[in-house]
Amino acid sequence: MTINDVYELIPEHNLLRDEELKRKCAEAWLEAIELGGWDKKGLENCPLSVGLMRPDCPSNGLEHIRKVVSTAEVVYNEIGDWLQEMGECDHDIVIAGALMHDVGKLLEYDIDEEGKPVYSKTGKMFRHPISGGYLCAKHGLPKKVIHIVLSHSAGLSPQGGKNCPIPESVIVKHADEYIWGSVHLLYGV
Ligand SMILES: [Fe+2]
Numbered sequence: 189m190t191i192n193d194v195y196e197l198i199p200e201h202n203l204l205r206d207e208e209l210k211r212k213c214a215e216a217w218l219e220a221i222e223l224g225g226w227d228k229k230g231l232e233n234c235p236l237s238v239g240l241m242r243p244d245c246p247s248n249g250l251e252h253i254r255k256v257v258s259t260a261e262v263v264y265n266e267i268g269d270w271l272q273e274m275g276e277c278d279h280d281i282v283i284a285g286a287l288m289h290d291v292g293k294l295l296e297y298d299i300d301e302e303g304k305p306v307y308s309k310t311g312k313m314f315r316h317p318i319s320g321g322y323l324c325a326k327h328g329l330p331k332k333v334i335h336i337v338l339s340h341s342a343g344l345s346p347q348g349g350k351n352c353p354i355p356e357s358v359i360v361k362h363a364d365e366y367i368w369g370s371v372h373l374l375y376g377v
Contacts, residue, residue, distance in 0.1 A: 189218060189221060189222065189227045190218075191211065191214045191215065191218060193218075194214040194217045194218050194221070195214060197231055197250065198214075198217065198250070198253065198254060198257075198287065199254075200253075200254055200257040200258060200261075200283070200286075200287060201213060201214055201287065203257065203261055203283045204280050204283050204284060204287075205279065205280055206280050209280055209284055209329070209330075212327045212328055212329055213284055213287050213288060213327075213329065215327050216288065216291060216323045216324055216326070216327040216329065217287075217288075217291055219323060219326075219327070220291045220292070220294040220295060220320075220323055221294060223294070223295055224294035224295050224297075224298075224308070225298075226294055229299065231249075231250050231294075232248055232250050233248070233299060233303070234248065234249040234250065234293065234294055234297060235248065235249055235293075235297050235299065235305035236248055236249050236251075236252050236371070237305065238297055238305045238306060238307055239305070239377070240372065240376060240377060241371070241372065241375050241376060241377065242375045242376070242377055243304075244375070245371065245374075245375035246375075247371050247375070249290065249293055249294075249297070252290065252367055252368065252371075253286075253287065253289075253290055255367045256286050256289065256290075256360070256363045256364050256367050257283060257286040257287050257363075259286075259363040259366055259367060260282050260283065260285075260286040260359050260360055260363040261282075261283060261286075263282075263359050263362075263363060264277070264279055264282045264283075264359060268282070271355045275355070276354070276355065277355045277356060277359075278332075278356060281330065281332045281333060281336075281354075281356040282356045282359050282360060284329065284330070284333045285332070285333050285336030285337070285340075285356055285357065285360040286336075286359075286360045286363060286364075288320060288323075288324050288329065288333055288336070288337050289320070289336060289337050289340045289360055289364060290316060290320065290340075290364075291316075291320045291323055291324070291337070292314070292315070292316030292317060292318065292319035292320025292321070292322075292323065292337070293316045293320075295308065295310045295311060295314070295316070295319040295323075296308060296310070296311030296314070296315055296316040296319060297311060298311070315341075315344040316341070316344065317337060317338050317339070317340065317341050317344050317345045317346065318338075318346065320337040320338075321334050321337045321338040324337050332354055332356060332357075335354065335357060336356060336357045336360050336361075339357055339361070340357070340360060340361050340364055
């Protein structure tokens with residue numbers, strides 16, 4: 189698998205205006221895909237969750253990521269300039285944070301022989317905000333992106349999900365909740 193395959197699988201990388209940031213995000217995704225073995229199993233088979241959705245849920249982890257990014261982009265387009273006037277809100281931090289927020293799920297989740305979502309050995313030790321934050325740091329992503337990854341999940345974040353000190357993380361967290369929450373409403377167990 190190559191960086192170009194990552195751009196094809198997740199074309200929302202192209203929303204990033206900074207080419208270096210785009211490449212670093214794709215490199216982190218590529219490492220996660222290969223470490224998790226999803227280049228062989230198919231990235232579209234990486235689950236949305238383990239044990240929280242019915243087996244007939246049509247959405248998967250890849251679709252979730254793409255929808256969170258596109259939702260975050262819509263929100264940024266609506267209020268980004270206004271937030272910048274009041275203080276700060278960086279477009280590429282929002283998009284990179286949304287792109288990377290669940291990258292750790294590629295290491296956290298696996299599928300068993302019957303195709304059922306299960307936790308991987310790594311996932312039992314390091315839940316996805318931790319492994320995702322580690323991958324982002326390893327690939328030189330900005331601190332604010334790492335913060336978004338670490339803090340996006342209420343129950344699993346090392347900061348308890350309560351620490352959202354930058355506007356970019358508020359946008360990503362809520363975009364994630366729109367997408368996750370509506371699918372859970374329809375297909376949650
Ligand atoms: Fe998410």
